[in-house]
Amino acid sequence: MVTFDAAFQLTVGDALRKHATVQSEKIAIEDATRALSFSELNQRVNRLANLLASKGVRRGDRVAILSENCIPYVELELAAAKLGVIVPCLNWRLAGAELAHCIKLTAPSMILVSARHAPSLQQIDHGIGEIVRIDEDYESMLGASPDQEPHSAVAPEDGLVILYTSGTTGLPKGALISHRAMIARALSFASEYGITRNDNYIAWSPLFHMAATDFTLATLMLGGKVLVQDGLDVERLVDILEREPIGWLMAIPGMIENLNTELKRRKAQVKSVKMVGAMADLVPLHQIAELTTLLRAPYLNTFGSTETGLAPASGSLIPAGQMPQTLAKRESGFCRIRLVDPDDNDVPDGAPGELIMRGPTLFSGYWGAPDVNADDFRGGWFHMGDMFMRQPDGAINFVDRVKYLIKSGGENIYPAEIERVLLSHADVLDAVVVRRRDPKWGEVPVAFVACAAPGLTAAALREWCVGRLAKYKLPSEIRFVAVTDFPRSSTGKIQRHEMERMWMTP
Secondary structure (H helix, E strand, C coil): CCCCHHHHCCCHHHHHHHHHHHCCCCEEEECCCCEEEHHHHHHHHHHHHHHHHHCCCCCCCEEEEECCCCHHHHHHHHHHHHHCCEEEECCCCCCHHHHHHHHHHHCCCEEEECCCCHHHHHCCCCCCCEEEECCCCHHHHHHCCCCCCCCCCCCCCCEEEEEEECCCCCCCEEEEEEHHHHHHHHHHHHHHHCCCCCCEEEECCCCCCHHHHHHHHHHHHHCCCEEECCCCCHHHHHHHHHHCEEEEECCCCCCHHHHHHHHHHHCCCCCEEEEECCCHHHCCHHHHHHHHHHHCCCEEECCEECCCEEEECCCEEECCCCCCCCCCECCCCCCEEEEECCCCCECCCCCCEEEEEECCCCCCCECCCHHHHHHHCHHHCEEEEEEEEECCCCCEEEEEECCCCEEECCEEECHHHHHHHHHCCCCEEEEEEEEEEECCCEEEEEEEEEECCCCCCHHHHHHHHECCECHHHCCCEEEECCHHHCCECCCCCECHHHHHHHHHCC
C-alpha cells in the first residue's frame, strides 16, 4: 500500500534551507549592528540546532526564551523548526508570579535569556535545568558547534512556538502554533496582500507576540528581509521607512500619534509601504486618515488573534487619507467562519453572534488545558469569544467581546460601540468604556477619554454622542485622563478589566 503522508510535508525549516541555496547572498535579517545573508543565517541556525541536539534536546522538547527583540531570538525559533523543538516565547512584561506560571506550564529543559531580563529570571522559582546567557555564552557556544544540517524528523503538525495569551481573568494560556499553521499564515499573508520576497518587515513589536513572530517567520519563508528593532523607536522606524520598501508596517493603538508626529517633523520621504496598521476599531479615525496620508498607504482593517493569525476577517483595506464611515470587516479567503448564538446555532443577518472559525491558520490548542480546548473547539469549530453582526453584503461588524457586556436596564451594551463614536471625534486621542454599578439600572457605561484639546468638555463630548448612539448607550459619565493612564497589553490594546479595577473599585 502506498503511503502518501511524507510526500505532503513541508516545514518552516525547509523554507530557510531553500533560500540559503537559491538566494544565498541576499540579506535575510539585520539589526542596528549587523546583517546576515540567508546563507549566514542558515549556518548559524544549523550551529544552534546542533548545539541543542548535543545537549540532549529532542523533538517535542521545549526551549524557552526571555529576551528583547534580537537576532538570536529568531535564530532559536528557526533552529527549533529544524529539530521539531517548541519555543515558549516568554513575555518579559509579566509579573514574577505570572512568568513563573508560564515557565512551569510548558516545562522547558533550557532557556535562553538576555542580560536585560536575566534578573527577572533570577527572582523566581523556575526549575529550568540549563540557562544560556545570550550576551555571555551564546556566540562562543555557536562557534564551537558544526554548521551542517541537523538530522531530525519534523512533521507539519509539530509545534513550533508557544505564544502566551492574556485572558480577561486568570493566568496566561499558552497557544501552541504548529509548522502547518505558520506556513498557512505566511501563504495567506502573501496571497491576501500581495507580499513578495521584495517586501521587508520591521519587527519592532515584541517577538513574544504573534504580530512580530508570525510575520518575521512569514517574511523569511517568502524570501524577504526582516529588520529587527529593539522595541519602539519612532526615529529609527522612520529611518528605515525612508530607505527600505516595507510590505506591512505594523502600527497599533497607542503609538500611531507619535509616529505621525515624527513623520511630519522629519517631512519624511517614505520609500514605499504596501499597507499599514491593525485593529482599526481601536484607533481614532483621524489618526488613521493622517497616517495613511503620510505613508501613501492603505490601512489594514484587521480582525484576528494569536490563535487564528490574521484570518478570519482581515480582508479589507481602508484607502489612504479616508476617515471611513464603517469599519466592517471582510472574511479572509483562507478560512470558514460562522456567527452563532450561545447554542451554536447560526444567527440571522443583523443579529450579534459569536464568531467561530475553521481553517489551516488555526493554532493547535492551549498547552496543558484539555478542558478549555474541549470547550473552545466544540463541534469542530474554534470559538473566538468575539461578537459580530453580518450585513446583507457579507461584511461583518465587530461588536465586542462575548464576556464583557454592560447590562443596563435590561439592555445589552457593548463598550466598543460607544468607543467607536468617541474615537471618531477629532479631539479624542483614545478612549475606553467600562461598567459601573448603578442602583437604578444595574450597570451603566462610564467613558475614560484622553483628548488633544484642553478645552473639550464632558458635556460637549456627550453631545457628540447624542444622535450617534441610542439614548441608553450614552455614557453616564465621561472622565478625562492622560493617555499614559491607560493600561495596555503588548499589542497596544487598552486592558478594559484593568482600567475597571483601577478606577471603578469603590
